[in-house]
Every structure is written in structure tokens, then in C-alpha cells.
Amino acid sequence: MSSEESTRLGGASVPETIPVPMGTRDVLPEEMAELREISGRALKVFTQAGYGEIATPALEYEETMRLAGTDFAENVYRVPDKDGQVLTLRFDSTVPIARLAATRYRAAEPPLRFCYMQHVYRAIEPKRAESRQFLQIGMELLGLPAQAGDAEAVELLVSVLRESGLTDFKIAVGDVNFFAERLATAGITGAEKERVVHEMHTRDLVGYRRELAATSVGKADLESLERLAIARGGRELLEAEGAEQLIKLDSLLAEAGVADNVIYDLGLVRPLSYYTGTVLEVFSPSSGFPLGGGGRYDNLVGRFGRELAAFGFSLNLERLHLAVLAEQEAGA
């Protein structure tokens, strides 16, 4: 290209600024070095605890991913393939790892322990400040049922967060069964239940109360369910509400010395339908967003051909990094 041509190209064809798609970004060297440092430490914690790192394809058959349910229908990227099949961009790592475990480890003695660090992709709504692509680091523990599996996962999560350099954090722990049973006991089912659960998902307390009030539930149940939505605390809360499964978990966490890192949140409902028991989210005063989350999904792996109880969590590595930086700056 002559310099005249390139000037013409520069003037006529090159936009003043060249944007990347909203919700994606370049990672520049200083940040990248810090992300490598944090992720290296985290992966070391995982592998030293016996979790083997794996990677799954970024593109999988939509048909395969649909075996997991329809949670992803709206926000998954569909990619037409040359042979007419529809591929999807990896939406999370739990579903592909469930597929991998049920097929590649069909005959392996449980428990199976895997960790990963890979990107996931979400077809975001334009104009919302969401991420289209983000880097997750996480684990899946297959074949170890509640509460032993839940406790191992929470202990590991505490180790990973500490080793990443984060000092101030809380792991909110709930139980989707407990909440569902309380709704069932109150006689809230079907479409009513879905609406109530949705408001709980989005933590819209006003909406939650509105949807509860729209049901024919009695005064005592109404008050009890309203209390549940804001009930956070330690073992005394679990005992007051009769959350038997979480009480068993709390005993294991206390034995492991990590109970102080946990706050029970009986209104915690994760947005994916495959969860079947304990669920968790990670919070830090240094971050306006949860740093990660996870839970028990005892029916998912079976949909790919092998029945295995399972628990997994993932951390958003970029949010975790920002929280660590914010702590360091506040302390400096």
C-alpha cells in the first residue's frame, strides 16, 4: 500500500474510533499479568485438592446442551454451522462438564473432581450493562452427595478466595428445596409459584410481597414467607426456621473451621433451574456484584447418561480481581 493509498483509506474507511462489541473488552498487559497471578493461585488450590483441570469446546451442538433444560434458551448465542446444524457458544461450564463426566468418565469410580478456567458467552440485551463474555474459574464435584459434597465445595471456595488475596468476603448459602417446600406448605403452586420464585430470583422484595399478596395464602404463612425473604444469619436462624439440611451442612462447616465465612440466606434462589439443594453466592464489601455462585444439581449429569449427585461453583475472575485490587487500595 502506498502512503497515499493508506492516507485515503485512513481518511475514508477507518472510523475515528473502532469499538469492540458492548460487554466485551480488551485486556491489556498490566491487568493480564494480575489475572494470570490470581488464576494461577486459584488453579493451584484446585489441583492440590485433587481437582483436575479440564477444558470443553466453546462450540457445542444446541441439541446436546438442550438436554440440560431450557434455562439458556433466551441468552445463548446460536451459531449456524456449514452442515446445517446449530451450534451454541458455551453459556456456562457446568452443563458441558456434566456431558463430559457422563460420557468420558462413564465408568470411572466416583467422586470425580474437575476444575476449569474458561470464558462463557451470553447474548446480552443491547443497552444493558452486562457482560457478553467473561472468564470463569470454578469446580465441579461429582458423585459426593449432600452434605459432604456441599461442605467440601464451600471449604474449597474459602481456600480459593483466601489464596486469591481476598480477605473480606461472605458466602451466602441457601437451599432451593427449603424455599420450595415452604411455598408448597403454604399451598403456592403452579403459575403462582413461578411468579413468586421469579421475584425472589431478582430480589425484588416489593414484587415478591405483591405476588404473595395476590395468592390466597393465609396470614401466618404470608408473614413467614415475607420473613424468609430477608432472613439472613447463622445457625440460630437455621434452627428457628427448621432448615434441617443446612443445619447438617453448618455442623460440617463448623468442624472445618469455615463457618465464620458463611451467612445463611434462606431466600437465596439461583437463576438456573437445575439446582436441587444447597445454593451459594459470594459477596465482598469491595464489589457491587456477586463474585460468583453455584450449588447442588443432583439431576443434571443423569440427563447425559450417568446418574451422579453433583455440586459446582464458579467465580467471575475479573470481578474477583477488581475486588482484590479494591481491598488493596483501601488498605494502602
Added chain:
Amino acid sequence: MSSEESTRLGGASVPETIPVPMGTRDVLPEEMAELREISGRALKVFTQAGYGEIATPALEYEETMRLAGTDFAENVYRVPDKDGQVLTLRFDSTVPIARLAATRYRAAEPPLRFCYMQHVYRAIEPKRAESRQFLQIGMELLGLPAQAGDAEAVELLVSVLRESGLTDFKIAVGDVNFFAERLATAGITGAEKERVVHEMHTRDLVGYRRELAATSVGKADLESLERLAIARGGRELLEAEGAEQLIKLDSLLAEAGVADNVIYDLGLVRPLSYYTGTVLEVFSPSSGFPLGGGGRYDNLVGRFGRELAAFGFSLNLERLHLAVLAEQEAGA
């Protein structure tokens, strides 16, 4: 899900085997640990040489990537976005890094040195044994023209290969200008030239001779061009053919003590049109495929708004890993 339901699901809905798309694969723990080891060593070589690791989005606007030319038109994955724009899955890392350098480093003092490790995606033809997704590790050196830039890149490539554990390899080095000039001197232009270059790309010597014979080129030029297609050797070859630019490069490589790792290949033509000078490919007796390649692309960064001479190479990390394993097994 009751156990009865899950049995039904297992029997009725779950295929006997659940395939991943051809050309993609799961990476299991043993291999993953070795890939981490090799890539960790390679990234360390890069960063210690002053190359800052960066990452670019997996999804970019097709319009932006098209500024680089139309090389990618056929085999790029297009992903329709919710707002009607068309996104493309990262096809290579050189073009996004050219964009990044021209925009995020618009005013930075050259040379700029970047390295990366990220996947690229290719919409392969069904039934061909090609990869749909593969992991590349590589570098881009911007703002250092030939031959100083070429020499720095080749030296670094030798260090990365050695540090990865590979002992037996050759870097084939050619010059797309030299080949193009020889065609021009022989009067081969336009569509004839394209056909000849295509056969050279694909290393189809029969087709190459056929296309040359179909031109009106004289006997002496014909013999000279046929010789060029199979001309491989050291400095004596460059001198015999009068490859001035490569002679200058060879002197720098000899000074740096890496000339023995190089074999000049005057018929080497890389498949991407953005190359403007020295090009290279990496071969090992332990691999049936090139382990990587690269070259000089002095006009590409300018298309994104900043004129910068540039050289880059990438290695296919999985092929490199397999070659290292094969060497170890042969030696064991």
C-alpha cells in the same frame, strides 16, 4: 426428578454417545496439566523479552474485522447479534491485535511488543479433518521494520520452542515479495499470477508446473520458477538466487546464533494476503503438520488507523505439545 423419570429420560432422550462437534474436543486433566506447563514456559519467555500478554474479545464486529481484507470471508463464524449487527468469532489474533494497537496504543512510542494465548475458530468444511477451534500462543512486534524486527521475532521463536522442550525443529523462512517479484519479472500477472500463487500456497507442485506452463513465460524463467518452488537451503541458496532481503536477515540471525535453526524456503507463501515480506513456518520431524507460522505485515495496522510496520507469529499449542511428547517417547 424421580428415579423412574430419570430412567425414562435416560432411555428415551439421551443418545448412546453424545458427540462434540467435529474439530472440537474436550481436554482432560493429564493433557491440560501438560498444556499449562508448556504454555507457562512459553509465556514466561515472551514476557521476560518484554512482550506484554493481552487478550481480545472472542466476538468482534464483522465490519471491523473486514478492515483487514477478505481473507477470512469463507471460514469465519458469523454470529447474529440481538441488535441486528453481525459478530464474528475470532479467526486469528493478529487482526484483533492490529486493531487494539492502532486504537488503544494510538500514541504510544514504538516498538510495541505483545504476546497472547487464546483460541481461534474456523468454520470448517464438514468431513475434513480440520480443527474448528484451536489454542494459539504467539507474539506481535509492532513498529520495528525489517530486518531488525524479523530477526528479533525469529530469535524469540527459537527461544520459545527450546523452552517448550522441543529439541529438533526447523524454521522455514521465505519472502513473499521475492517470490512476487520473480513472477512479475517473468511477466506473470493478474489472474495467471493468482492461479500460480494458489498452487504454491497449497504446495501442489504438479498444479504449480501446470499453471506455469499455461502462461507464455519463456524457458529460462520457467526453469528458474520451477527451481524456486523446491529451493531450500542456507545462505548459499540466498546468494545464488539473489534474495537480498533474506541475506540481510541471515546475517542478523547468524550474529544471534540462531541461523542453524533456519532453513530458507523461497517458495514459502503463507495463505493470508496481509503478509508483505519475510514469512515463516515451524516444522518438526515429530509432527506431520507445521507447528505454527507467521510473517511481516507492514500494511495491516494502518488499516485500523496507525501506520506501523509489524511482524507476528503464532504456534498451535496442541500440536507443539504433541511434538514434544513424540520427541520424549522417541528418546525414552
